[in-house]
Amino acid sequence: MKVEVCAASLEDCIKAERAGADRIELNQALHLGGLTPSLGSLIAAKKHTTIPIITMVRPRAGGFHYSDYDKETMYTDAELMIDHGASGLVFGFLNEDLTVDKATTKRFVDLCHRNRVEAIFHRAFDRSADPHQAVRDLIDCGIDRILTNGQAASADQGISLLADLQKHYSDQIAFCVGAGVTAANVVEIIEKTGISDVHSTFKGWFTDPTTASTTVSYRYSEEGDYDGVSVGKLEQFIEKLQDYR
Numbered sequence: 001m002k003v004e005v006c007a008a009s010l011e012d013c014i015k016a017e018r019a020g021a022d023r024i025e026l027n028q029a030l031h032l033g034g035l036t037p038s039l040g041s042l043i044a045a046k047k048h049t050t051i052p053i054i055t056m057v058r059p060r061a062g063g064f065h066y067s068d069y070d071k072e073t074m075y076t077d078a079e080l081m082i083d084h085g086a087s088g089l090v091f092g093f094l095n096e097d098l099t100v101d102k103a104t105t106k107r108f109v110d111l112c113h114r115n116r117v118e119a120i121f122h123r124a125f126d127r128s129a130d131p132h133q134a135v136r137d138l139i140d141c142g143i144d145r146i147l148t149n150g151q152a153a154s155a156d157q158g159i160s161l162l163a164d165l166q167k168h169y170s171d172q173i174a175f176c177v178g179a180g181v182t183a184a185n186v187v188e189i190i191e192k193t194g195i196s197d198v199h200s201t202f203k204g205w206f207t208d209p210t211t212a213s214t215t216v217s218y219r220y221s222e223e224g225d226y227d228g229v230s231v232g233k234l235e236q237f238i239e240k241l242q243d244y245r
Contacts (some may be wrong), residue, residue, distance in 0.1 A: 001190075001196045001197075001241060001244045001245045002022040002023055002176075002196065002197045002198070003020070003021050003022050003023075003198055003234075003237065003238060003241065004021070004022065004023045004024070004025055004176060004178070004197065004198065004199040004200075005021040005023070005024050005025070005199075005200070005201075005202060005229060005234065006025045006027060006030065006034065006178070006199060006200065006201040007024050007025065007026055007027070007045075007229060008026075008027050008028050008029070008030045008034075008037070008227075008228065009041065009228060010041055010044045010045055010048060011228060011229075012024075012228050012229040013026065013045040013048070013049050013053065014045075014048055014049060015228075015229045015231050015234070016049075016051075016229055016234065017049045017050065017051050018231075019229075019231050019234040019235050019238065020234070020235070020238045021051060021234065021238075022051060022052075023051060023052045023053075023054065023087075024045070024049070024051060024052070024053045024054070025053075025054050025055075025056065025090060025199065026041060026042060026045060026053050026054070026055045026056065026086075027055075027056040027058075028041070029061075030201060030203075030227065031220060031221075031227070032061040033058075033061065033123075034056045034058060034122075035056065035058050035059065035060070035061070036055070036056055036057050036058055036059060036074070036077050037055055037056060039080055039081070039084060042055055042081060042084050042085065042086060043084055043085075046084065046085040052087035052088070053085070053086060053087055054086060054087055054088035054089065054090055054118060054120060055081040055086045055088075055089060055090065056090045056091075056122070057074050057077050057078050057081070057089050057090065057091040057108075058074075058090075058091065058092075058122070059073050059074055059077075063094065063124075063127065064092045064093055064094040064124035064127065065093075065094055065095065065096050065101075066093065066104075071104060074091065074108075075107070075108070075111070078091070078108060078111055078112075079111070082111070082112070082115045082117055086117060087117055087118060088112065088117045088118030088119065088120055088144070089108065089111075089112055089117065089118070089119060089120065090120045090121075090122045090147065091105075091108055091119075091120075091121065091122065092105075092121050092122045092123070092124025092125065093105050093108075093124065094124050094127060094128065097129065098127060098128055098129035099128065099129060099130075099133070099134070099137070100128065100134050100137040100138060100141070102137055102140065102141055105121070105137075105138070105141045105143070106141045106142070109141050109142040109143060110142075113142060118144045118145065119142065119143050119144050119145075120143070120144060120145045120146070120147060120176075121138050121143045121145075121146050121147070122147045123147055123148060123149065123178065123179060125138075125146050125147070125148045125151075126148055126149060126150075126151045126152075126179075127151075128151075131151060131161060131165065132165075132168070135165060135168075135169050135173065136169075138173060139169065139172045139173050143173060144173070144174060145173065145174040145175065145176055145197070146173060146174070146175050146176070147176045147178045147199060148162065148165075148175060148176075148177065148178070149162075149177060149178060149179035149180055149181075150162040150165075150177075152180075153180070154179060154180025155177050155178070155179055155180040155181045155185070155189055156180060156181075156185040156188065156189060157180070159188075159189060159192045159193055162175070162177060162189075162193040162195060163192055163193045163194065166193055166194045166195050167194070170194070170195075174197065175195045175197065176195070176197035176198065176199050177189055177190075177193065177195050177197065177198050177199065178198070178199030178200065179199075181198050181199065181200045182200070182237070183233065183236045183237040183239075183240050186198055186237060186240055186241065187240055187241070187244075190241075190244060196244070200237065201227075201229070202229050202230050202233040202234040202237065203227050203228075203229075203230065203233070204227065204228060204229065204230025204231075204232070204233060205221070205223045205224025205225075205226075205227055206224055206225060206226055206227070206228055207224060207225050208225045208226060211225040211226075212225075
């Protein structure tokens with residue numbers, strides 16, 4: 001049983017480890033679905049934490065069909081993240097027809113495995129046209145783990161597909177359930193799917209008095225000025241899993 005925290009800052013990483021997380025997925029811009037973090041944030045997180053840190057490699061918002069310029073940037077970022085201690089890389093590549101871009105995926109997997117770090121395919125998988133074929137393609141590419149919520153609006157609505165994928169492919173590839181996993185539904189999800197890796201942002205909202213005035217605002221949500229890991233939500237989540245860890 002592993003709890004993976006989707007973090008976007010050094011502070012998030014420190015909170016995650018102190019609250020009992022097993023692994024960190026380091027990003028930035030979580031409101032865009034998560035983008036490649038700064039190298040500085042990885043270096044600082046490695047200095048202040050000891051649990052494994054995997055890093056997102058995603059250059060922009062939107063989908064997962066990338067230009068050659070994007071791919072060059074991503075590969076350079078990937079090399080730098082590995083060089084500075086990432087335990088794995090999280091990425092996803094699709095063709096325009098929503099099939100897995102196997103050639104690019106394999107190139108990134110090979111980079112990971114040459115350097116003895118994990119290769120994780122992110123929720124681009126949830127946009128694939130045929131999830132079973134996508135899993136088979138990712139197995140062929142050598143992917144270690146897939147992050148997915150079962151191609152649903154939230155993980156508890158994707159239980160049927162998640163259970164089916166776990167049943168058919170768990171001896172060849174690992175799955176991690178993410179997107180919509182909460183303290184309220186995590187036990188049901190792991191019991192009904194058989195998947196023991198779970199992923200969440202544990203989002204809390206925080207204030208910064210310099211964010212907005214009556215004429216100028218940098219606020220992007222009415223819930224708060226910026227978001228980050230809520231220690232309370234994470235601790236409550238982990239408490240729910242005491243019997244499974």
